[in-house]
Amino acid sequence: MALGVEGVAGELRSIYATGKTKTFEWRVSQLKAILKITAHHEKEIVEALHSDLKKPELEAFLYEVSGVSSVCKYALKELHRWMMPEKVKTSMATYPSSAEIVSEPLGVVLVISTWNYPFLLSLEPVIGAIAAGNAVVLKPSEIAPATSSLLLKLLGEYMDTSAVKVVEGAVPETTALLEQKWDKIFYTGSGKVGRIILAAAAKHLTPVVLELGGKCPVVVDSNVNLKVTARRLIAGKWCYNSGQTCISADYAITTKEYASTLVDALSSELEKFYGKDPVKSNDLSSIINSYHFDRLTKLLDDEKVSGKIVLGGQRDKANLKIAPTIVLDAPEDSLILNEEIFGPLLPIVTVNKIEDSITLIKAKEKPLAAYLFTNDKKLKEEFIRSVSAGGIAINEIALHALEPTLPFGGVGESGMGSYHGKFSFDAFSHKKSVLQRGFSGDPAARYPPYTPGKLKFLQAMLSGSIIRILRALIGW
Structure with missing residues (x-):
């Protein structure tokens, strides 16, 4: 079994607890590191893909190297906007108040990748996880060994390995990873294995994204x-x-x-x-x-x-x-x-x-x-x-x-959850609702003793009818 598989989730959890992965600066630094990998190691990536799949150079560049680069650039361009709280309207039920939706990272996430696009489908979910501020473990596919080995090497050289780790291996390593508690699991592959992932995640109530397939x-x-x-x-x-x-x-x-x-x-x-x-x-x-x-x-x-x-x-x-x-x-x-x-x-x-x-x-x-x-x-x-x-x-x-x-x-047998662009950011984020009020506007009607008059007032308030509110206030 690969060194460091057992307990890797706990190790990352202690790093995540320091808060460093949540900062805008850390996220940007890691996304730029992935961009450097695509810029400085294109030849090695193409060679690994040819070794694993005999992929033509043009196809390897266009759909894998350039694909990862485009995803990374898009995330860097949009990250600040994605991280900003989303202001939303409030109703009479909480008046006067303000509200917003805050995107916070889920925590420590696991990405289990596949072999057919082993560079792109490994790093695109990782980009989403990092953009959202998570610590992440990537498990590349052992069926594409040259690309898996290269990912281990390059991410080890360019990334913050205290918070972004690559675990190589096959079924034993994947099984050991699935026994641990994660805050999200992202899996790309077959429906058969997807069911195993889902069953393992259920033990910890871990949410999952399953990117499967089917007969298109x-x-x-x-x-x-x-x-x-x-x-x-x-x-x-x-x-x-x-x-x-x-x-x-x-x-x-x-x-x-x-x-x-x-x-x-x-x-x-x-x-x-x-x-x-x-x-x-x-x-x-x-x-x-x-x-x-x-x-x-x-x-x-x-x-x-x-x-x-x-x-x-x-x-x-x-x-x-x-x-x-x-x-x-x-x-x-x-x-x-x-x-x-x-x-x-x-x-x-x-x-x-x-x-x-x-x-x-x-x-x-x-x-x-x-x-x-x-x-x-x-x-x-x-x-x-x-x-x-x-x-x-x-x-x-x-x-x-x-x-x-x-x-x-996908949907149904073809999977659950989605990603790409901001949807990747959202896949690895929790949408936290935040409501804020001042100390004014505190009607006695919401507190005991409950009286018929208070009931009428609250009914009027919640109906939004100005006439009903006035009638309730003057005791009609």
């Missing part, structure tokens, strides 16, 4: 710009980490008459992106490890699916590569339509009319994201109104997650 649908109508739709669907399915993304399109829905047109467009654009032999393309990320490679090939080798593959299917186990693959009209009870894919396989489900897609989506568990490509205003409105998902994007895939002004999080 993308509906493709026929009245679209087909080339743009195909390119964006490919980007949202295959370009982002070879489909190993929680908000990747897990399956597509289109009409029976449009399916072949969509497949042809996807095939044409995929060849432009990755060539005729995509498993040899350096622009296609690898599968994270042999376990997940075998899991994905099992979905393809399902006898209910093997005859339904209309594009791709090639595999290179030595390099953990699977070509972008499309499966058309797999049976409803097939594995590929019932398990979260988290890889470069896209089943396409066909319906008689595009409106039927909404009924199909609603019959399943609520996804982390849902997508629709259409120019039909009525269909857009119905989709947004009827489909329950963590987030929705129209004529795009995944880009809603890049907007710091939008909350990112």
Whole structure:
């Protein structure tokens, strides 16, 4: 077991009690330290991501290094405003008074990260926790060992390690962490492990944010710009980490008459992106490890699916590569339509009319994201109104997650809680209500002895009726 796992929460609690993490200066210094990491160690970060996932340099820079840098800059720009108490109106019930909502840090928090975006998804929650003034422990994913090791090294060099710690390890270390009392746990990963996290947190009444996943649908109508739709669907399915993304399109829905047109467009654009032999393309990320490679090939080798593959299917186990693959009209009870894919396989489900897609989506568990490509205003409105998902994007895939002004999080099986931008700050803050009054305006009616006259006065006051108040005062 990694040194310092047992008792780390208590150690941080004593540091938090000094109050230093609550200061604006400390928060800024730590956010600037993370910014320095992205600026001075881009090459090392990109190399670690390539070692873990064979991520192309551009993808590693754009979605991980630059992503962390953007999040940090946004937090630094907005931090002073986020920390300011929010003034709110008061009612007649407390008149005369003033009130405000004060954001205070929760205390000592635990961030358990995942492997598919191991740099971004480790540090973005940490940025939120620090911005809110907490002491924090980061547990990176052991499935991305190069990035985990680099995070330990860089945060150890740049951060205040008395209040920001990295704990490496696997199940034993995570179990030891979960046995301790935290003021918030933030977990990104699978629903199976999410249930374990939630059960452990319940023992201490610890609130949690669970960023999970699910089968995210993308509906493709026929009245679209087909080339743009195909390119964006490919980007949202295959370009982002070879489909190993929680908000990747897990399956597509289109009409029976449009399916072949969509497949042809996807095939044409995929060849432009990755060539005729995509498993040899350096622009296609690898599968994270042999376990997940075998899991994905099992979905393809399902006898209910093997005859339904209309594009791709090639595999290179030595390099953990699977070509972008499309499966058309797999049976409803097939594995590929019932398990979260988290890889470069896209089943396409066909319906008689595009409106039927909404009924199909609603019959399943609520996804982390849902997508629709259409120019039909009525269909857009119905989709947004009827489909329950963590987030929705129209004529795009995944880009809603890049907007710091939008909350990112799941619902139902796809998670609970949200973050990004100020929502990250709020996720690690307690909203403390503060009411202030002076010593004037202290009506005797609120105190015993209780009389009919006092009752009438209080009823009048709480009703807000000036006439009733005057009548009560003069004894009417």
